[in-house]
Amino acid sequence: MIETWYKLVDVLLPFDWGHYIFMKNALLAIVIITPIYAVLGTMVVSNRMAFFTDVLGHSALAGIGIGVLCGIHDPTWPMILMAVFLAILVNIFKGLTRTSTDTVLGVFLAFMVALGITILSRQGGFVKYTKYLIGDILAVTPAEINWLAVIFFFVLVYWCIAGNALILTSVNSSLARSRRIKVFLLETTFTILLAVIVMLSIRLVGVLIINSLLVLPAAASRNFARDTRAYTFWAVVFSLVSGITGLIASYYWGTASGATIVLFSAGCYVISVLAGRLTTKLVNTNV
Amino acid sequence: MLSQNDQPNATLEPSCRHCCIKIQDLTVCLSGHTILDGINLHVHCGEVVAIVGPNGAGKSTLLRAILGEVPYQGTMSSLMGGVERRRPRIGYVPQKLHFEIDSPVSVADLVVAAVSQRPVWWGISTKSFEKVKRILSVFAADDLITRRIGELSGGELQRVLLAIAMTAKPELLLLDEPGSGVDAKGLGLFYQLVRDLRKQHDISVILVTHDLSGISEYVDRLVLLNHAIVAEGNPKDVLSNEKLIQIFGPGLWNISSLPTISNERSL
Numbered sequence: 001m002i003e004t005w006y007k008l009v010d011v012l013l014p015f016d017w018g019h020y021i022f023m024k025n026a027l028l029a030i031v032i033i034t035p036i037y038a039v040l041g042t043m044v045v046s047n048r049m050a051f052f053t054d055v056l057g058h059s060a061l062a063g064i065g066i067g068v069l070c071g072i073h074d075p076t077w078p079m080i081l082m083a084v085f086l087a088i089l090v091n092i093f094k095g096l097t098r099t100s101t102d103t104v105l106g107v108f109l110a111f112m113v114a115l116g117i118t119i120l121s122r123q124g125g126f127v128k129y130t131k132y133l134i135g136d137i138l139a140v141t142p143a144e145i146n147w148l149a150v151i152f153f154f155v156l157v158y159w160c161i162a163g164n165a166l167i168l169t170s171v172n173s174s175l176a177r178s179r180r181i182k183v184f185l186l187e188t189t190f191t192i193l194l195a196v197i198v199m200l201s202i203r204l205v206g207v208l209i210i211n212s213l214l215v216l217p218a219a220a221s222r223n224f225a226r227d228t229r230a231y232t233f234w235a236v237v238f239s240l241v242s243g244i245t246g247l248i249a250s251y252y253w254g255t256a257s258g259a260t261i262v263l264f265s266a267g268c269y270v271i272s273v274l275a276g277r278l279t280t281k282l283v284n285t286n287v
Numbered sequence: 288m289l290s291q292n293d294q295p296n297a298t299l300e301p302s303c304r305h306c307c308i309k310i311q312d313l314t315v316c317l318s319g320h321t322i323l324d325g326i327n328l329h330v331h332c333g334e335v336v337a338i339v340g341p342n343g344a345g346k347s348t349l350l351r352a353i354l355g356e357v358p359y360q361g362t363m364s365s366l367m368g369g370v371e372r373r374r375p376r377i378g379y380v381p382q383k384l385h386f387e388i389d390s391p392v393s394v395a396d397l398v399v400a401a402v403s404q405r406p407v408w409w410g411i412s413t414k415s416f417e418k419v420k421r422i423l424s425v426f427a428a429d430d431l432i433t434r435r436i437g438e439l440s441g442g443e444l445q446r447v448l449l450a451i452a453m454t455a456k457p458e459l460l461l462l463d464e465p466g467s468g469v470d471a472k473g474l475g476l477f478y479q480l481v482r483d484l485r486k487q488h489d490i491s492v493i494l495v496t497h498d499l500s501g502i503s504e505y506v507d508r509l510v511l512l513n514h515a516i517v518a519e520g521n522p523k524d525v526l527s528n529e530k531l532i533q534i535f536g537p538g539l540w541n542i543s544s545l546p547t548i549s550n551e552r553s554l
Contacts, residue, residue, distance in 0.1 A: 042408075046390065163408050164400040167392060171384040171436070175448075178354055178379035179401055179455065222391055226435055228400075231391035232408040 002028075002142045017251040022138045026257065029140045029204065030243040032148045034213070036155050037201075038239035040194060041218035042232055047170045049194075051102065052090065054211040055109045056195055059086045060202045061116025064132060069119055075132075079202060083195035086112070091188070135206030137247070137257045144203075151197060158193060162186060167228065205258035213258075216265035217242070223269075223276035238268040307331045308375050308459045308491045313361035315345070315352050322348045324515045326361070330459070330491040335481065337502055337522070338495045340512035346495045349512065350463055353493070354379060365458045378457030378490075380448045382464040388437040394447055395419050395432050401451045426450040426480060442473020449480060453488075460485070462494035471501065478505035499526075 002025075009024045017023045044053055060079045067078030086108065093104050120129045165186050169176040173183045201210050221234035246261030253260065313326040322345045330336050340346050352359040354377065365375035386392065392400075396407045398419045405415065416432070423429040426446040431439060439447065445465065452460060462481070466474055482505060485492050496502065503509070503522035510519040518525055 039408075046386070046392075048387075159408065160406050163406040164404065167396065167400040167407060171386050171392070171397070172381045174351070174354055174356065175379055175381050175384075175401075175451075177356060178377055178452075178461075222389055225391040226433075227391060227393040228396040228407045229410040 002145070017248060022140075023247075023251060025140050025142065025145060026137045026247055027244065029137060029145050029148055030247055030261075031240065032145065032152050033201065033204070034217075034239040034243035035236045036152055036197060037213045038217045038221075038235035039155060039159055039232060040197065041214040041216075041239075042221070042235050043166050043170065043190070044194070044214055045218040045222065046167075050211065050215045051105050052191075053194060053198060053214050055090075055105050055112065056083050056086065056198045057202070057207050057210040058109055058116075059083050059112040060132065060199060060207050061120070062112040063116075063199070064129060065116040065119030076199065076203075079199040080196055082112075083199050084192050087191040087195045088188070091191070131206075132202055133207050134209070134256050135202065135204050135258045137204045140204060147200065151200065155193065155197070158189070162189070166190065205261070206256075209258050209262045212262040212265060213239070216262065216269055220265070220269040220272035223272040224279050234272075238265065238272070242268050307366050308493075309362075309364050309366065310353070311362045311364075313349070313352060313359055313363065315348055315357055315359045317348070317357065322514065323352065323359075326512075326516060328493075328510065328516070330493060332458075332489040332491050333485050334508065335485060335492040335494065335506045336508045336510060337506040338493060338510045338512050339497065339499055340517075342497060344513045346497070346512055347463070350461065350495050353377065353459075353461060367458060375458040375491075376455060378452030378455045378460045380445065380452045380460070380462045380465065382467055384436065384444070384448075386436060390435065390437050392436050393432070394423070394428070394434055394436060394439070397436055397447065398422060398451055398454075402454045422454060423447065423450050425453075427476070440470075440473065441468035442470060442477060445469055445473070445477055446480065449477070449484075453484065456488075457490055460490050460492045462492065464496050464498070465494055466496055466498040466502075474501065478502070481505070 005028055006021070006024050009018050009027065044050060059082050063079030063082030064075040066082060067075040070078070072078055090104065090108060117126065120126050165176065165181045168179060169181060169183055169186055176183050176186075198210055198214075201213075205213060217235040217239035218231070220238045221231050225231035225234055242264035243261050246264040247257050249255075249264070250257040250260035308328075308330045310326060310328040313323060313328075314321065315323040326349065328336070338346055338349065348357060351357045353363065355374070363374065365372050395411055395416060399405065399411055399415055400407045402422075403415060405412070411419075420429045420432055423432060426449055428443065428446045428450060431443055431447060436444065436447075460481070465477060469477065481492055481494075484490065494502075494506070503526060506522055508519060509522040509525045511517040511525065
């Protein structure tokens with residue numbers, strides 16, 4: 001499978017950067033994962049969960065730390081377990097305390113980051129782990145790409161089944177319940193899905209910027225989308241375009257790919273603000 | 288008719304003897320506090336009942352109990368054509384929706400998301416679009432179909448929500464504070480629609496509100512709730528009842544000035 005992709009890139013993209021296997025791998029990873037970010041991001045933004053996903057991303061540090069303590073070499077599973085645990089814990093805490101969700105999340109963020117740094121910095125060893133802060137998509141392996149593809153299809157199926165229910169639940173959970181939607185199950189599966197995807201992305205794009213990749217494409221799309229289809233479509237377009245151009249730019253500039261991609265996403269956002277203003281003006285003059 | 292205890296059986300028999308919604312001995316205790324105490328409510332088909340009461344009287348708890356969102360003691364059932372079912376089919380019109388003003392959800396998206404399995408994000412087919420338009424046209428809302436929900440007025444959004452609630456073919460229509468955020472003209476239109484609907488479809492309607500202004504001409508029965516049912520009956524009777532006026536003052540229209548439960552015991 002992956003060989004076909006390599007040949008395809010050789011034929012279609014005969015550029016300097018296209019000669020390198022790591023660039024071909026990274027490009028494929030980006031084509032698979034950025035649409036996932038975009039689609040999940042639309043619901044993250046609609047449900048005002050941007051801070052929550054940020055906390056999820058940062059909890060990776062605690063996950064890696066606990067993995068190290070337990071002597072587990074590959075931190076992927078500890079990270080995923082930590083994030084899923086956190087997602088459930090935050091939901092329970094929301095019900096228990098009368099404090100605002102913002103404050104609860106802030107407490108979790110501080111705790112998770114502090115726990116991770118404390119464990120990982122024993123004997124001055126934190127430098128070893130800085131790779132998790134900024135990530136390295138160029139190091140993605142074909143095996144990891146296979147996993148991303150599996151997740152991609154899983155998200156697609158989930159979105160076909162639960163997309164409508166998520167929209168209804170986000171506007172009013174009682175209304176959703178009156179339509180026989182299992183709100184708790186829906187919200188839990190959605191946060192677990194988010195947790196898994198964020199954690200699988202930590203090695204690729206890093207703790208510091210994973211959240212921007214989720215939030216920016218949807219935020220940009222919102223500036224002018226007038227229905228759900230356009231919202232999803234433009235988020236995917238923004239996500240793909242900034243992902244691919246960011247990767248190529250990072251090759252020529254010699255910069256970290258994740259951060260460069262986010263810069264392009266931010267560029268898309270600025271353009272969308274201007275485009276949104278323009279469309280509103282046009283609509284108003286027509287009316 | 289002032290106190291429920293005076294004439295306990297006044298409203299127990301359904302007028303058509305075939306259909307009604309029965310709520311019996313509904314009691315809700317949350318963290319040690321009795322929020323609702325032995326509520327008995329029978330709503331006949333085609334009847335509009337308004338539940339009014341001050342803030343904190345347990346109105347929204349009653350609503351959530353009927354929706355099955357809070358645990359309760361007692362029973363709730365629907366009687367349809369002589370057949371009794373444990374839970375009535377409910378159409379719920381919420382007080383408000385939670386969305387940002389720039390939310391990219393169109394009216395068509397919202398309706399399709401509620402009534403159909405076909406994923407909205409993939410786009411709405413011409414066929415579904417026409418179907419949604421037909422659904423909305425009954426509620427004078429078909430020209431809103433391409434608008435974003437953030438662009439609707441309170442009254443317009445309410446008609447869309449009513450349209451969605453009616454697609455559930457409800458036995459019981461539940462309206463949560465229909466007056467909030469809606470101007471008088473919009474509210475009049477809304478109540479007129481509700482009155483038409485309950486006749487055509489034989490549905491029972493329960494509306495919960497703390498705002499009495501203008502509802503007496505649209506509702507058949509008024510239930511005064513303050514943790515228990517304080518009084519119920521014909522709106523004019525309840526509102527003009529001398530004892531009530533004596534106790535609550537002539538400013539009964541401002542229902543939020545109702546006394547606490549301890550005062551009512553002296554009724």
